[in-house]
Amino acid sequence: MSIEIKQERTAMLQSYDREIQSSVKKKKDLKLLSIESFSILVALVLFGIPFYFVIINSFKDVTEAANMSLAWPSSFHILENYKQVVTANNGMVLRAFFNSTLITLLSIITMILVCSMAAFVLQRRQGRGSKFLNSMVLVGLMIPPAIVPTIWVLQSIGLFKTLPGIVLLESALHFSFACMLYKAFMATIPREIDEAALMDGCSSFKLYFKIILPLLKPVTSTIIVLSSINIYNDFENMLYFFPGAENATVQLTLYNFKGMFGTSWNLLFADVLLISIPPLILFIFFNKKIVAGMTAGAVKG
Amino acid sequence: MSNVNKHMYSYFFIIPAAIIYTVFFLAPTVMSFFFSLTRWTLIDWEFIGLENFKQFFSEPSLMIGFKNTLFYAFSTMSLKVIIGLLLAVFLCSKIRNKNLLRSVVFFPALLSTIAVGVVFNAMMNPTIGIINKGLALIGITGPDWLGDANIALFSVVLVDVWKGVGIATVIFIAGIMAIPAEYYEAHKIDGGNSFQEFLHITLPLSRPALNTVIILALIGGMRTFDLVWAMTGGGPGFSTDLLASIIYKQYAGGFYGLATAGNVLLFLFVGLIAFPIFKLLNRKEVDL
Incomplete structure (x- = not known):
């Protein structure tokens, strides 16, 4: 009975569709084309022109x-400008690139290990203690860091203005976000796997490192891409917790160049362009991963 | 089973994360409540009660931070919701090139905020900036975007929306794509037009996406520092000073107690505004 109705409905739908398609196709095509070209034009003006x-x-x-101006240059000074930017202040830009890359790399390694381990237990154990810990994790998503007390803590343990200090700090500040993503993904890994491993005499460390961590690979790569962009682009935390000429990082260098180069807009823009290359490369190769990470939770709420 | 639980999922796994998170985030946060009540030199502190908070509420140059932060957070949020939703509906329709357009809209979200600020600073120059030159072409005299105290904050809001609307858009797109096609088919059979379709299907059923965008944009807006600092540094006067930039100024001036009081006020501000909205939005959630 219900199958019949369904078939009838599909048939009706199809004929209905065909009818509409044939009668308005031409008009629609023209309308669609004008909307398309208009949208491309708007996108070009709003996003193309700044680039x-x-x-x-x-x-x-x-x-x-x-x-x-937007005028075509009367003479090109490409090599000259970029060379000047790279060699300014004894190669400050290169040092900044090196520092930023190192900080990003080390922070991500720390984060991946520490956050996935925590998320593993937080997701698998659903007790009262776990609930409290979860709300602590949520706090980190909402509230910004307390600046001066953090500096005070870093100073007291001798990590202020040091590489380990900024790495641990960045890991702490990105912990909540990574932990939430890991927990959501962990929920899709069946508990039966854990139990089977246990039956086979697996220790919990072996279970985590040999079975769970490899299974988390898709979400791990999402976290790597998103956090590397965030940490690379971080200005505020570097300004507060990693100051000093020796500790140049890319965003801080750009900010300082704003004052140093003054009206040498050609050099300033060359630096802007150099700095934008790493995110551009990540975007080209990992577009889908980035979007997946940013929209996680948007569907479920 | 609980025995197995304890054995398999030992809290030992949480310890490294707990140490890092507590030492570098939670502990300073808790400490800030104490140090906000002191005059503090980082080496020495003197307890002065609520003096710092009193100063915050009595000095107009500090008070303006609340008004500006509130305006900034709500205007960026509303613009991102409206523009993001319209863009998402448009980019889910039957147009060609939509993947290209999605990428174009989304890409600025990945750029460094400082770089975006520097570039828009140049483009918003009142006399030779390309924005005002472009407006002059169609006969409009553009304003002094960042120099006029009445509109400077709004100019920064516009740049923030330019940069961040891509995130709102991809979240809305994910929400719209998750709506089962049957709803649209049923609507089509009933003979509704596309505006009704938007109003009765797309809007209510992309509610979770809407909630995410609202919360993310509000919290992001209230914490904003980089963009304002790169574009105006809080000026002209104090017209674009947000709570975060005021905290930085007090910190740079060596007023550590006052800066920490500002930090505590920022926590409370975020909590008082974001938390009730979070609750309200989640209560009204529609089940698919």
Whole structure:
């Protein structure tokens, strides 16, 4: 009975569709085409022009760049400008790139290990203690760090302005986010796997390192990509907790160049462009991962 | 089973995370409540009661931070919700090139905030900036975007929306894609138009996505520091000072107790605004 109704309905739908399609197809095509071209145009103006503006001005000489126009440069100074940026202040930019990369790398390794371990137990044990710990984790998603007390803590344990200090701090500040993603993914790994491992005489450490951690690979890669962009782009925490000329990081260098280069917009834009290359590369290769991480929880709420 | 639980899922796994998270985040947060009541030099402290908070509420240059932060958080949030939702509906429709357009809208979210601030600073120059030059082409005299104290904050809001609307859009797209196609088919059979479709199906059923965007944008807006610092540094005057930039200024001036009091106020502010909204939104959730 119900199958008949279903078939009838599909048939009706199909004929209905066909009818509409044939009668309005031409009109619709034209309308669609104009909407499409209009949207491309708007996107080009809003998002294309700023990029073109930065690129073209980083190729000009100082006086021409000072006009801040979209005009084509009368002469190109590409190598000259970029060389000047890279060698400014004894290669500050290169040092900043090295430092930022190192901080990002070490923070992510720490985070992946520590957060996945915590999420493993937090997701598997659903007791009263676990509930309290979960709410502590949530706090980290909402509240910004307490600046001066954090500096005081770092100073007291001798880690202020040091590489281990900023690495541990970045790991702590990204803990909540990584932990939530790991927990959500862990929920999709059946408990039967754990039990089977236990029956076979697996210790909990072996279970975690040999079975659970490899299974978490998809969400691990999402966390790696998203956190590396966040830590690389971090300005505020580097400003507070990792200051000093020796400790140059990319965002802080750009901010300082704003004052140092003054009106040399060509050099400033060249630096902007150099800094934007790593996120661009990640975006090209891991677009889907990034979107997946950012929309996690949006569907379930 | 509980025995197995204890054996398999030992709390030992949490210890490394707990130490790092407690020492570098939770402990300083708790400490801030104490140090906000002191005059503090990092080496020495003197207990002065609520003096710092009194100063915060009596000085106009500090008080303005609340008003600005509130305005900033709610205006960026509303613009991101409205524009993001419209863009998402548009980018889920039958147009071609939608993957390209999605990428274009989303990419600025990954750029460094400082870089975006520096570039928009140049583009918003009142006389030679390309925004005002472009407006002049269609006969509009553009304002002094960042120099006019009345609109500077709104200019920063616009840049924030330009940069962040992509995240709102992809979240809405994920929400809309999760709506079962049967709802749209049924609506089509009933002969509704596309506006009714948006109002009665897309909007109520993408509620979880809407909640996520609202909460993320509000909290993000209230914590904003980088963009304001890169674009205006809080000026002209104090017209674009947010709580986070005021905290930085007090910190840089060596007023550590006052800066910490500002930090505590920021916690309370975020908690008082974000938490009730979070509760309210979750109560009204629609089940699929």
